[in-house]
Amino acid sequence: MNRWWQLILCLVLAGWQLAGAQETATDPPSYKIPxxxxxxxxxxxxxxxxxxxxxxxxxxxxAWVGADIAMLAAILLLGCVMVWRQVHTRHFWLPAVLSLxxxxxxxxxxxxxxxxxxxxxxxxxxxERVGLSTGVMFLLPLAVALFIGRVFCIAGCPLGVLQHLLGxxxxxxxxxxxxxxxxIFPVITLVATAWLALRGTCFLVCLLDPYKTAFFLGxxxxxxxxxxxxxxxxxxxxxxVGDLTSWGIFAAAVLLGRWIYRPFCRFVCPYGVxxxxxxxxxxxxxxxxQSQCVQCGICEKQCPVDAITRDPKTREYTISSxxxxxxxxxxxxxxxxxxx
Amino acid sequence: MNPGRRRFIQFGGRLIGVxxxxxxxxxxxxxxxxxxxxxxxxxxYVWRINPDKCTFCGLCETACVRFPSAVKAVNDQKKxxxxxxxxxxxxxxxxxxxxxxxxxxxxxxxxxVARREFSGGKDGYHIYTIDDAKCTACGKCAKRCNxxxxxxxxxIIRPDLCIGCNRxxxxxxxxxxxxxxxxxxxxxxxxxxxxxxHAAVGSDEGERATS
Numbered sequence: 136m137n138r139w140w141q142l143i144l145c146l147v148l149a150g151w152q153l154a155g156a157q158e159t160a161t162d163p164p165s166y167k168i169p170x171x172x173x174x175x176x177x178x179x180x181x182x183x184x185x186x187x188x189x190x191x192x193x194x195x196x197x198a199w200v201g202a203d204i205a206m207l208a209a210i211l212l213l214g215c216v217m218v219w220r221q222v223h224t225r226h227f228w229l230p231a232v233l234s235l236x237x238x239x240x241x242x243x244x245x246x247x248x249x250x251x252x253x254x255x256x257x258x259x260x261x262x263e264r265v266g267l268s269t270g271v272m273f274l275l276p277l278a279v280a281l282f283i284g285r286v287f288c289i290a291g292c293p294l295g296v297l298q299h300l301l302g303x304x305x306x307x308x309x310x311x312x313x314x315x316x317x318x319i320f321p322v323i324t325l326v327a328t329a330w331l332a333l334r335g336t337c338f339l340v341c342l343l344d345p346y347k348t349a350f351f352l353g354x355x356x357x358x359x360x361x362x363x364x365x366x367x368x369x370x371x372x373x374x375x376v377g378d379l380t381s382w383g384i385f386a387a388a389v390l391l392g393r394w395i396y397r398p399f400c401r402f403v404c405p406y407g408v409x410x411x412x413x414x415x416x417x418x419x420x421x422x423x424x425q426s427q428c429v430q431c432g433i434c435e436k437q438c439p440v441d442a443i444t445r446d447p448k449t450r451e452y453t454i455s456s457x458x459x460x461x462x463x464x465x466x467x468x469x470x471x472x473x474x475x
Numbered sequence: 476m477n478p479g480r481r482r483f484i485q486f487g488g489r490l491i492g493v494x495x496x497x498x499x500x501x502x503x504x505x506x507x508x509x510x511x512x513x514x515x516x517x518x519x520y521v522w523r524i525n526p527d528k529c530t531f532c533g534l535c536e537t538a539c540v541r542f543p544s545a546v547k548a549v550n551d552q553k554k555x556x557x558x559x560x561x562x563x564x565x566x567x568x569x570x571x572x573x574x575x576x577x578x579x580x581x582x583x584x585x586x587x588v589a590r591r592e593f594s595g596g597k598d599g600y601h602i603y604t605i606d607d608a609k610c611t612a613c614g615k616c617a618k619r620c621n622x623x624x625x626x627x628x629x630x631i632i633r634p635d636l637c638i639g640c641n642r643x644x645x646x647x648x649x650x651x652x653x654x655x656x657x658x659x660x661x662x663x664x665x666x667x668x669x670x671x672x673h674a675a676v677g678s679d680e681g682e683r684a685t686s
Contacts (some may be wrong), residue, residue: 179594180557183602187552192635243638250641255499262506264520270503274496281492338641351540351638375542416488 140228141301148349151356199242200268206237207272207291211279214290217463218283219419221475224464230290231299239293241357244350247293248272249406250341252325253332260333276406280413284420287410288400288460295460297346298397301389306396306439314441317402318458325405343403345388348377396439400460411457420456421465427473428452434465434474520656522643526629528653531618535630536611538645545636546612546645548587548605550620554627557593557600562624563616564588564603572597582616585609607633 213230238247246254251273258265276287288295309317328339341347355374377385391398400407414420423434423443428451435443435452442458443465445451454465454474466474524535524546535546550563560568565579576590587609593600605616605628612630620628632645632654646654 180600183593184553189551192633245639245641253641255503258503259499262503265503267504270500274500278496281489281496341641348540354638355541376540413492416485416492418489
């Protein structure tokens with residue numbers, strides 16, 4: 136991702152947070168208060184009380200469910216085609232930006248499949264508490280992973296694409312022992328998230344998500360722009376989301392991502408464990424043709440998630456389907472065209 | 476590893492995967508408890524404040540991830556007594572009724588509680604509404620109304636403003652655990668039940684409540 140674009144994305148977030156919208160609500164859409172003369176009755180106030188209907192505020196239109204599912208399917212399909220056709224890794228900004236705009240900023244990063252792990256854990260016990268979009272959000276990327284691997288991670292996940300777009304150009308490999316220990320963390324998070332959600336204690340994965348502040352901010356501002364365009368209620372003053380702590384955590388996570396590619400995806404995300412398990416038995420798995428491989432090691436060096444390892448005995452390179460996020464980086468860099 | 480064995484493990488893995496996906500989907504989309512349909516209204520779940528537990532401490536104003544908060548104060552018109560002088564509107568009720576509109580000292584720091592004459596002149600019925608564009612959910616009006624008045628004002632989480640976090644930041648700090656995850660219904664509705672204790676309201680409602 137071009138540095139200028141990264142700068143622009145940061146500036147948009149900062150601008151949202153700082154910009155002062157001083158517009159005031161001119162015509163709030165609340166019910167009209169009648170005056171005494173409007174009600175043609177002798178018992179004015181009693182009639183008013185009788186006729187009063189509480190104002191109802193609707194969470195969101197049911198059409199969003201269809202839009203969410205359609206958008207998720209479209210982005211996943213685009214990602215699948217790009218992985219299947221071996222498109223160069225630099226072109227993955229397209230599904231990434233689509234996903235960031237729609238699932239990140241327009242829908243506020245909620246519900247995301249990462250958080251839906253907790254919702255689904257509750258849903259196994261109380262199915263009526265899980266909506267259609269949450270269920271599809273959880274199941275569809277897993278179904279895709281069963282066919283072609285973790286396409287969702289590179290193309291569809293709002294958290295993943297934010298880390299991808301704001302990440303550094305080169306990923307630095309961690310020392311082997313800390314890396315091996317850190318890779319166990321997502322499994323612990325998965326078990327803990329499901330357990331704590333079932334116990335009703337908390338949504339652990341939502342607590343751990345450092346990027347939610349940016350999504351909430353985008354959601355708030357896009358909603359405000361929609362309301363302003365429709366002439367509806369616009370709250371006066373500056374809309375700020377999150378406090379200094381949450382923005383500090385966001386900045387720390389983004390800065391960490393400059394040195395380590397996708398720190399959240401690789402060392403925290405519980406949904407990645409499930410996607411990885413399904414990818415291990417996927418029908419189309421990325422693999423290195425040993426007949427074409429000259430063991431140059433370029434693929435191992437460029438793999439941003441360190442999924443490519445070398446067997447010390449046979450000296451052959453292999454790709455771990457569990458860790459591979461299908462970024463096409465290895466197949467783009469292979470001089471022998473030996474990775475499919 | 477022997478290729479036949481590898482293929483068998485792959486096949487078994489895929490079978491387990493398909494079964495897990497199918498089973499989860501079946502459970503989520505069709506497995507609702509038949510009793511639950513009758514015991515609970517269908518509709519989306521939202522974060523809401525239980526008015527019976529709320530003490531109007533004002534944490535909602537600052538705890539919400541949004542600023543201004545998604546919480547707003549509302550006045551239930553079915554419970555309101557339409558007083559001349561309202562506890563949620565004026566901080567000092569000892570004022571003549573002509574001067575309320577111009578000189579009355581307001582409870583709300585943002586002057587969000589609006590007072591309108593309905594009928595009967597300056598000592599008649601007045602309608603109180605809360606301007607949601609000004610309200611910041613400090614809860615001062617609702618606190619006074621519930622402590623001294625007719626308990627018609629209360630705080631709601633507006634579903635259209637609420638982002639619907641999986642974990643509500645207000646619920647995390649609420650000292651009374653009043654924020655709950657429940658089915659949505661008309662938000663001004665005060666949980667749908669009306670206890671019209673002051674059915675016959677008079678212009679001296681404010682003074683009556685004091686005595």
